[in-house]
Amino acid sequence: MGALLSIRDLRAGYGKLEILHGVSFTVEEGSITVLLGANGAGKTTLMRAIAGLIPVRDGVLSYCGEDLAPMPAHERVERGVTLSPEGRMVFASLTVLQNLRLGAISKRARAGAESRLASVLRRFPRLAERRRQSAGSLSGGEQQMLALGRALMAAPRLLLLDEPSLGLAPIMVKQIFAAIRELRSEGYSVLLAEQNAQLALEFADQGCVIENGALRLSGRGADLAASDELRKSYIGI
Numbered sequence: 134m135g136a137l138l139s140i141r142d143l144r145a146g147y148g149k150l151e152i153l154h155g156v157s158f159t160v161e162e163g164s165i166t167v168l169l170g171a172n173g174a175g176k177t178t179l180m181r182a183i184a185g186l187i188p189v190r191d192g193v194l195s196y197c198g199e200d201l202a203p204m205p206a207h208e209r210v211e212r213g214v215t216l217s218p219e220g221r222m223v224f225a226s227l228t229v230l231q232n233l234r235l236g237a238i239s240k241r242a243r244a245g246a247e248s249r250l251a252s253v254l255r256r257f258p259r260l261a262e263r264r265r266q267s268a269g270s271l272s273g274g275e276q277q278m279l280a281l282g283r284a285l286m287a288a289p290r291l292l293l294l295d296e297p298s299l300g301l302a303p304i305m306v307k308q309i310f311a312a313i314r315e316l317r318s319e320g321y322s323v324l325l326a327e328q329n330a331q332l333a334l335e336f337a338d339q340g341c342v343i344e345n346g347a348l349r350l351s352g353r354g355a356d357l358a359a360s361d362e363l364r365k366s367y368i369g370i
C-alpha cells in the first residue's frame with residue numbers, strides 16, 4: 134500500500150477566517166482513515182478543501198502524484214475524488230433512482246453508469262425496493278444509504294464520507310459501517326469524518342484527531358484506540 138492522498142501543511146478557511154492551520158497526514162490506498170474531532174474542529178472544512186469546494190490557501194494536496202490544490206472541484210471528481218457531504222443532501226423531491234443517476238454525471242462516471250447502478254441496488258436492497266419513491270420519504274438511515282450509493286455512482290477511488298452515521302439509530306450505524314468496511318475490501322480508499330471515536334477506530338486502519346484546525350494526534354486505528362492521550366482528550370473513549 135502506498136499513499137493515495139498526501140496532505141501537507143494545509144491551510145484553508147472562509148473569508149478572512151483561517152480554520153485549518155497547517156494540517157498534514159496521508160490516506161493509504163485501499164484503507165480507511167478516520168478523522169476524529171469535536172464539533173467545530175474543522176473536519177467538514179478539511180473535506181471541502183480536499184473536494185475543492187473551498188480553496189486551499191497554502192500547502193500541498195498530493196493525490197496520485199498530482200497536486201489537487203489548484204484544480205477546480207469537477208476535475209477532482211474526474212480523478213475519482215468523491216465527497217458524500219455532511220447532512221446527506223439528497224434531493225428530496227426526486228426519486229431514489231433519479232438521485233443515484235445524478236451521482237454519475239461526470240465524464241468519468243457516465244461510462245458504466247448502468248452497471249454501477251445495478252451494483253448499488255444489489256448492495257443496498259432497501260434502495261432497490263424503494264427506487265421509485267421520493268428520497269424525501271425515506272427514513273434517515275435509508276437517506277444515508279442513498280447518499281453513499283450516489284457517491285459510489287461517481288466511480289470514486291477516494292471516498293470522502295462526512296459523518297455518515299450522524300443522527301442514526303445504532304442498528305443503522307452498524308449497517309453503514311459494515312458497508313464502508315466492505316468498500317475497503319473492494320479496494321476503495323475512504324476518509325471518514327466521525328464523532329464516535331470508539332466505533333470508528335474499531336475498523337479504521339488509521340486515525341487522525343483534529344482539534345481547533347490542527348492535527349493533535351494520529352496513528353494506527355488500534356494504537357489510537359488504546360492511547361491514553363486519546364482517552365484524555367475531550368473526545369474521550
Ligand SMILES: Nc1ncnc2c1ncn2[C@@H]1O[C@H](COP(=O)(O)OP(=O)(O)OP(=O)(O)O)[C@@H](O)[C@H]1O
Pocket residue numbers: 147150152170171172173174175176177178179219328
Ligand atoms: N461557511 C462558513 N463560513 C464561516 N465559518 C465557517 C463556515 N463553515 C464552517 N465554519 C466554521 O469553521 C469551523 C469548523 O467547522 P467545521 O464544519 O469544519 O467543523 P466540523 O469538525 O465538521 O464540526 P461538526 O462535527 O459539528 O460537523 C467552525 O468554527 C465553523 O463555525
Ligand SMILES: [Mg+2]
Pocket residue numbers: 176177178219295296
Ligand atoms: Mg462537520
